[in-house]
Amino acid sequence: MQQASGHTLKAFDEDIERLRALISQMGGLAEHAIGEAMRCLIQRDTEGAARIVLDDKKLDALEIETERRAVQLIALRAPMAGDLRDVVAALKISGVVERIGDYAKNIAKRVPLLENAAKIEPISLLPEMARIATEMVHDVLDAFIERDAQAAVRVCERDQAVDDFYDSIFRTLLTHMMENPHNIGQSAHLLFVAKNLERVGDHATNIAEMVYYAATGQHMADRPGKSATAP
């Protein structure tokens, strides 16, 4: 905190806590949406999938609310240095969490197109891949709440596991496509589901970079565990 006045300090703290709470709320919704999308995919629950698509509007509304409050906070409280970095991070992180929700929505939209997917073997790997990716999202948002730069670095280190899942699923799906050309449409949709989950992991590392910068004022260059993005 830069302000000397106790009153201003308290007002800023309350405002930034409210921003952090909004980000937590968004993170909870995004994690739930990814988990639900996996459940609907495995159980072929098209009604549940339709609800995920509808519920995504809540994330959009919370992103707008976060931006409105962050901009108001900057305008009214004129935070400096670390406080300002925190507010800017909240603004940017809410945008990334909203995009993570979009991936859940995209997966949910494929559920009705995947009525025969249970027969395609790598589908059994997707929920575990999703679990790791959503855990990364959960932990990186905790790191933001705690302003814990080292926890953010540890989240990045786990992205390799998600990328490895993706590479394995990609190869298995191509083999499945060659052996089952009648099922190629289903396999193509599963390829995109796997890609969406891989992107969730990437977005968790993007948030980790924002958390690191907000907490330290330094960019997380050459962070440990940084891997080239799979094409």
Add this chain to the structure above:
Amino acid sequence: MQQASGHTLKAFDEDIERLRALISQMGGLAEHAIGEAMRCLIQRDTEGAARIVLDDKKLDALEIETERRAVQLIALRAPMAGDLRDVVAALKISGVVERIGDYAKNIAKRVPLLENAAKIEPISLLPEMARIATEMVHDVLDAFIERDAQAAVRVCERDQAVDDFYDSIFRTLLTHMMENPHNIGQSAHLLFVAKNLERVGDHATNIAEMVYYAATGQHMADRPGKSATAP
């Protein structure tokens, strides 16, 4: 402009012009990268593709520079209302343009994997799809520079053409995969190239929404031409 002082006004104007110039520069690099990625894909120019991947670092650096200047501008000039919306839009738009550059990089990374792709018919459709998507990016950044909300709405209306290209290429590639199972890996990579270009169009419409909000203070709800995102 909210400030009464001519001196403050001039300083803010110079700062925001510098931000706009940075966004333009980023947009130019991103457009060039997409166009080059298409050229390398068609001409199987793996060296050119490697340069695109390297050049993406320029966009990353410009995004950091834009954020640094935007945050400094907010801290030093305390802009209000429309000016503040403009600065926040610049901050967010630079992040989206950086992601558009990432799509070019992702396409470029697939070039060495696509040595036989010239035989796959829909590859001839990709450059035209890329042209429409990059024109959208170009025009929406012009709309930001000009603070032209209506131009932003017109950009959104063109996203349907990109989505239609994607649907057509998706179907054609699936047919090609069924008929040429030995070529399935190449086709799968082209599916992702098409998806990346479809996402460039989506990102142009995301920027359009930011431009609209910055210029009007209203969210572009139920904008004309808004289409459900293809799964």
